[in-house]
Amino acid sequence: MISPLLTTGNQSPKLSALPPLSLYIHIPWCLKKCPYCDFNSHAIRDNNEIQEKAYVSALIRDLESALPHVWGRRLTSVFFGGGTPSLFSADSINSLLTAVNTLLPLEPGAEVTLEANPGTFEAKKFADYRTAGINRLSIGVQSFNPLHLQALGRVHDAQNAIEAIEIAQKNFDNINLDLMYALPGQTVNDAENDIKTACTFKAQHLSVYHLTLEPNTLFHRFPPILPDDEQSAVMQDVIEQTLADHHYLHYETSAFSKHGHVSQHNMNYWLFGDYLGIGAGAHSKISFETSIIRQMRFKQPKEYMEKAAHAGARSETTVQTQHSLSNNDRCFEFMMNALRLTGGFESALFQERTGLPITAILPQLNEAEQQGLIIRNHVHTTPTQMGRNFLNDLLHIFLPENQNSLIDAKENAKRFDHTKK
Numbered sequence: 001m002i003s004p005l006l007t008t009g010n011q012s013p014k015l016s017a018l019p020p021l022s023l024y025i026h027i028p029w030c031l032k033k034c035p036y037c038d039f040n041s042h043a044i045r046d047n048n049e050i051q052e053k054a055y056v057s058a059l060i061r062d063l064e065s066a067l068p069h070v071w072g073r074r075l076t077s078v079f080f081g082g083g084t085p086s087l088f089s090a091d092s093i094n095s096l097l098t099a100v101n102t103l104l105p106l107e108p109g110a111e112v113t114l115e116a117n118p119g120t121f122e123a124k125k126f127a128d129y130r131t132a133g134i135n136r137l138s139i140g141v142q143s144f145n146p147l148h149l150q151a152l153g154r155v156h157d158a159q160n161a162i163e164a165i166e167i168a169q170k171n172f173d174n175i176n177l178d179l180m181y182a183l184p185g186q187t188v189n190d191a192e193n194d195i196k197t198a199c200t201f202k203a204q205h206l207s208v209y210h211l212t213l214e215p216n217t218l219f220h221r222f223p224p225i226l227p228d229d230e231q232s233a234v235m236q237d238v239i240e241q242t243l244a245d246h247h248y249l250h251y252e253t254s255a256f257s258k259h260g261h262v263s264q265h266n267m268n269y270w271l272f273g274d275y276l277g278i279g280a281g282a283h284s285k286i287s288f289e290t291s292i293i294r295q296m297r298f299k300q301p302k303e304y305m306e307k308a309a310h311a312g313a314r315s316e317t318t319v320q321t322q323h324s325l326s327n328n329d330r331c332f333e334f335m336m337n338a339l340r341l342t343g344g345f346e347s348a349l350f351q352e353r354t355g356l357p358i359t360a361i362l363p364q365l366n367e368a369e370q371q372g373l374i375i376r377n378h379v380h381t382t383p384t385q386m387g388r389n390f391l392n393d394l395l396h397i398f399l400p401e402n403q404n405s406l407i408d409a410k411e412n413a414k415r416f417d418h419t420k421k
Helices: 052-069 090-103 123-132 146-151 158-171 188-200 229-245 264-270 301-309 327-338 347-354 358-370 385-389 391-397 404-416
Strands: 021-027 075-082 106-116 136-142 175-181 205-210 249-252 255-257 274-278 283-287 292-297 319-324 374-376 380-383
Touching: 021 264, 052 090, 052 274, 052 301, 075 090, 075 264, 090 106, 090 123, 106 264, 123 158, 136 158, 146 158, 158 175, 175 188, 175 229, 188 205, 188 229, 205 229, 229 249, 249 264, 264 274, 264 327, 274 292, 327 347, 327 358, 327 391, 347 358, 358 374, 358 391, 385 391
Parallel strands: 021 075, 021 274, 075 106, 106 136, 136 175, 175 205
Antiparallel strands: 205 255, 249 255, 274 283, 283 292, 292 319, 374 380
16 A cells, blocks of 8 residues: 655656565664674673563564554565574564564565574574574574684684574574675685585575675774785685585575575565564665655664654654655665676566666666676676676666765665674
8 A cells, every 4th residue: 555645746756566575673682792793783781781571562662653654565574683683582572473463464485584693592492483483594603613703703602503503403494594704814715614514504595795894893993804805706706616516596696595495585675675674773665656765763772662662652753764765766776786686687677666667777787788797688687797796896887976865775785684793
């Protein structure tokens, strides 16, 4: 159903249909803030800092207050991200999923993912997560090398990681393992050992990220010595070849899956679908007939819970910022997401998700094709191997001259990489 409050007039491009809708639920606490992490996460200083019941109530209230934006729509996926969602009890997760099913029903077979840290694994707790409705687990392994785990500031060791995977496999048949490469002191041989170890578990999905030094992190202020670009490129080649040898499909820049186990949730992001984000600092993208809006919730957990308690009353809201996407925003954001997919996108989807004809970006498509960064015909556009290797250069072609309005888009792209933690 289209909200009459958020349409912007007859001059705005119209969507012929609303895209699929996902739900992201942010749990902002973690045992320890990793030195490379720039997400909205807060290390626990004492056992009383997590107000679990109050936060669950705030999330439910937030979801209730957001319903007018998504009336009549069903969820294709749910993702509990953080922070460390596995710090919360199975009872809390069950309460949240019960509320979600009551307020915003899930499509049959919807993917419901929970991120978990190996340092928080308990056998019964994870069995109870499955009973509560979680059907996909994402485990933040990052490395199996104790020296690299220590350098990354992780709270678990290699044995914890192995035990966590074994516990997960007893309860779940859809598991993602997160790994990182180009780590402080890491050699090509180290990176190869990590990926080969991960392959021994035959997980359905692997997410493998190049470590980057993000602003507002400890690593950015005190940069560690990292492998150079040439070493990192060799690591990437070895990782991709090893995963191909183990029959993993490389379907997105950093994502690999066994047949039939592509992440529904992340695919919805990459194909410019909609998502409602609830929780401290969560981002949303919601489409209407003639507008597409982006939102961000209040970031500090205490302030967020205070806002949620009054959401809906006297126009109070958990939303700190909101803006509508311009036509240029729509074009760039679609391309920024869809060109991460190794298989590219169908041309018709561009108009379906942006409301604009593909000819709106014809000069940029021609330039990208001339530079050998994409191949295309009248029905499909695909990044070439060079386009994938130089993705930033490819995306820059589609970047409008006025870049200020795109800061939130880039933040959202980073936020999509839930597995980067």
